[in-house]
Amino acid sequence: MTLGRTLGVSLRGLTGHVVEVEAHLAASLPAFTLVGLPDAALAEARDRVRAAVTSSGLAWPNRRITVNLSPATLPKSGSAFDLAIAVATLAGAGLVRPEAVSGLVHLGELGLDGRLRPVRGVLPAVAAAVQAGHADVVVPVANEAEALLVPGARVVGARSLAEVAHRYGADLDVPDVVAVGAEHLEPGSSGPAADLADVLGQDEARVALEVAAAGGHHLLMVGPPGAGKTMLAARLPGLLPDLTEAEAVEVTAVHSVAGTFDPRGGLVRRPPYEDPHHTATPASIVGGGSGVPRPGAASRAHRGVLFMDEAPEFSTAVLQTLRQPLEHGELVLHRAAGVARYPARFQLVMAANPCPCGRAVGKGLDCTCRSEQRRRYFSKLSGPLLDRVDLQVDVQPVSRAALARASAAESTATVAARVAQARAAQSERLSGTPWRTNADxxxxxxxxxxxxxxxxxxxxxxxxxxxxxxxxxxxxxxxxxxxxxxxxxxxxxxxxxxxxxxxxxxxxxxxx
Structure with a gap:
């Protein structure tokens, strides 16, 4: 047998496409050719696969090896094809049973020592494979818990290529290696657990925050430094209800592709919270990277909160990129390698000072800014952007009288209960429609x-x-x-x- 076949999955945004990985071995001068529109990371798989095979105690076939990723017109990216390429090559060389691997999906990156390393996007990739009728999936041990979240998937977690090859009949001893964990993946941002009772005073702003949570509305808070704008925004996720099952799967898939998902806690059940720094670039907000773009902060905040502190300090390009997701709840990223679509239905919360010095309160007697400086500062928040923000409130400095009443401030649990009742009323009124909240x-x-x-x-x-x-x-x-x-x-x-x-x-x- 000189031809081995197995399956992999190519992700375009959150959409997965099952790819047939074919390895043909010809009696000719030794060479390794990878075709099927691979990107740079995938093209380097030939070196990782060769080293991993020899490190696993298997003989590398000294023949001309051609690996095809079909359909050839679909661009492929990433290192998740390493395991599938190695298995197809071993099947073509007769080192493993070809019939045992032909209908299975293999996902994973190979280290030079033969160990399997976790990859991003396993949840949507496995879901696409199951939907296409391929329920048997082999993944690295570090991705096993994530893959098992997909209903109907029959998942096998492996530590090394040697373990996978032995499963398919290869004659070798399987070394006892330590599995590679997911420590190298980017940490996700967990929603803040702070209580609304910690915010002193600010009765009007608290009302606006409750309304924003109840109806899913966008919010702008304008006030001097130290008034509590950041504290209020950080407590908004605690007022929101848990995600539904369908929303949890959708949010988890985004964070899986972004590399910020910890599968040990199961699906993401709470609304996410993202607070990028004002020096963030447009690509970090809406998504970017070479080849197929990765999700940015706007997509990672899907079904949650995107907080932009000191909003006028963000670049104009960043602020203008938010207009599409605010209107459509989706980001469509066009790159040379193709088009990626990521959901981005988030609640935008912006905080801003009234002027560059931040002291233009009341009559602004202590403000040192010139009038043109004030106009230039706030003009960063363009009319088309502000027109999409439902709630725009002034946050005044906390007075001594408000501090005296601080002990009676309502907690997050109390306000969240009223929000839940309002959401229930909306669900009843909007049943049978495609909308969930009043903001939609x-x-x-x-x-x-x-x-x-x-x-x-x-x-x-x-x-x-x-x-x-x-x-x-x-x-x-x-x-x-x-x-x-x-x-x-x-x-x-x-x-x-x-x-x-x-x-x-x-x-x-x-x-x-």
């Missing part, structure tokens, strides 16, 4: 449920006529009004709810 609902659907009485939205009409709101802004105010009604236990918003939603949208400018 289009304006036309909301307006149709308000009824013909225009007195309910007279304040909105005035704000629209004065140019304080765009048509998109009108719809977003209505979404917030429905959330306020849900928190109050009402079946529909009142004029008071619409007025309060308008104030939360315009930072009080609607009354001036």
């Amino acid at each position: 609902v289009p304006g036309g659907w909301l307006r149709a449920r308000l009824g013909p009485d225009r007195r309910l939205v007279v304040d909105l009409d005035h704000a629209f006529d004065r140019g304080l709101l765009s048509l998109r802004g009108v719809d977003r105010v209505l979404r917030v009004a429905w959330t306020l009604a849900d928190l109050a236990g009402r079946t529909a918003p009142t004029r008071t709810d619409v007025g309060q939603a308008l104030l939360l949208r315009t930072r009080g400018q609607a009354t001036t």
Whole structure:
């Protein structure tokens, strides 16, 4: 037998494609050729595979070896094909039983000593294999727990290539090696467990945070340094409900591809929290890298919170890249190697100072910034971006009176219970629709449920006529009004709810 076949999986974003790995051995001068549109990391597999085979105690076949990754028109990337290439080569050389490996999926990177190293994206890769009818999968031991999260998958974890080859009939002694762990993968960011009771004062900002959690709304907080904006944002994930089963699988797949998933805790059940530094590049936020781009902070925050502290300090390019995911809940990244799609339906929370010095509070008597400096500073937050932010509130410095009332501050558990009740009301109202929260609902659907009485939205009409709101802004105010009604236990918003939603949208400018 001079031809060996097995299977691998190529990931494009979160979409997996089963790839047939063929190894042909010809009686000619020794050589190793890899075809099928491999990237640079995959093209280097020939050296890793050769070293791993010889280190495992197997004879490297001195023939002309041609490995084809089919379909040949699909670009392949990464080191996860190492194990499949090695197994196909050994099957073509007759060192393992070809019929034993032909229908199995092999995922894993090979070390030069023959040990199997964990790879990213095992969860979506195994899910794609099972969906294609290939339930038998061999992965590194460090990825076994992650692969077992896929229903219907029959997973075998292996420590080394020698162990895999012996399983398929190779005549060799399997050394007792220490499995390679996942320590080299990037650590994920766990959601903060801080309590909302730690925030002193800030009653208005706490209300805005509760509304944001209840309706899934985006939030902008503007205030001086030390007012508590960062503390409030860090406590938003604790107010959000647990992810559903489908959401947990989706979020876990993103973090698996990003290399930030720890399978020892099972699926990601809590909303993620990402807080990139203001020096972050556009590629680190939306995704990037050579070949097929990896998920960025926006995708890692999918179904959770993306917090941008000191938002005007981010580059304009970074801020503008957020407009697509805010509108569509998805990032489409076009690169020379192809197109990758990553989900990015997150809650955006931005915090900003009122000016570069941060002291423009009230009449701004202590502010040392010139007027053009203030305009230049805040103009980083463009109109199209702010138009997509439902809640825009001022966070004032904490007063001594607020400190005196701090002992009565509500905890995260208390507020989260009200958020859960509001989410339940939304689920009941939106059952049978593709939407989950008020922030997802289009304006036309909301307006149709308000009824013909225009007195309910007279304040909105005035704000629209004065140019304080765009048509998109009108719809977003209505979404917030429905959330306020849900928190109050009402079946529909009142004029008071619409007025309060308008104030939360315009930072009080609607009354001036």
